[in-house]
Amino acid sequence: MLGQIVVITLILGLIDSELQSAKLADTECGYFNEEQLLERDSFIGPTEHQWIARIVFSKGIKIDNDDDCLGVLISKRTVLAPAHCFVQYNGQAQAFSVHLGVYNKSAPVGSLICEEDGFCVRPAQEIKLAEVAIHPEYDSRTLKNSLAVLTLQRDAKIYPNVMPICMPPPHLVNETLVGQTFLVAGLRKWEDLRQMSWVNSLSRSFCQSKFSTLLTSSTTVCGYQVRPDVFVIGAPLVGMQAKGQFTQNYYLVGLMIDWRMDEDRVMSSFLAIRNYLGFIHQNSDSLIVRS
């Protein structure tokens, strides 16, 4: 009996020190690894797209028995999420905390996350919210400006499975968002594991001709996902930032605010974050941008 306890302690100690040593610099953002991206098609490991945050409401992870919501970590203290996740019909914001580093939606938050080859990362972190700032011009009927800035009560611990996404680089803020290839990644409805899909962005007039209620404002971008998975609202749309001949990092392009099934394809719309940099700045301590 005693022997077993000793062995268990030793193993736990070992895991802990290995994981500890992997703590990353606080300015790290948007981790990109080309081999990982190509290796597994649409499946992503626990150390990819690590900025995904699951919103927890006072009654649990679902809003009024409807849906989960996701947000995206943009600094150690700040998460962005769609405003319609929070503002209920009675005008109250219900959010309570976030889970960072969730890989399997059904697994308990404190459990160690391991891949098939035995590679393990730290368990997900739960952090309570200190504040929720809703965009002053948010319109719940049209989902116009559906953006909230969440301030966490304490800093997120930055590890290989929890890291902020970079903000849009200044030289790209005036580039068109139409006719581009982006990636959406997040937790999915009806499935356990995090996944990603390529998204080909289309003109607003095309998306509106398909679904007139999908896009109601000029600050959205839309497109068909390459995979038919339905992501949870708030899933981040990201672009790849190149430096010279290399892709350096991912940066945040949008947050998924709505979707429609078009036969066997999914058309999604995203709130384009670059239109809200002023509001985000006002409500967050520091943002990470890479040049």
Ligand SMILES: *[C@@H]1O[C@H](CO)[C@@H](O)[C@H](O)[C@H]1NC(C)=O
């Ligand atoms: C996710 O976690 C649950 C609960 O631990 C487990 O039953 C399920 O098999 C896991 N899903 C996958 C795809 O690993």
Ligand SMILES: *[C@@H]1O[C@H](CO)[C@@H](O)[C@H](O)[C@H]1NC(C)=O
């Ligand atoms: C982007 O466009 C705005 C408005 O036209 C302009 O003020 C700004 O300098 C432009 N930024 C870049 C990096 O080109």
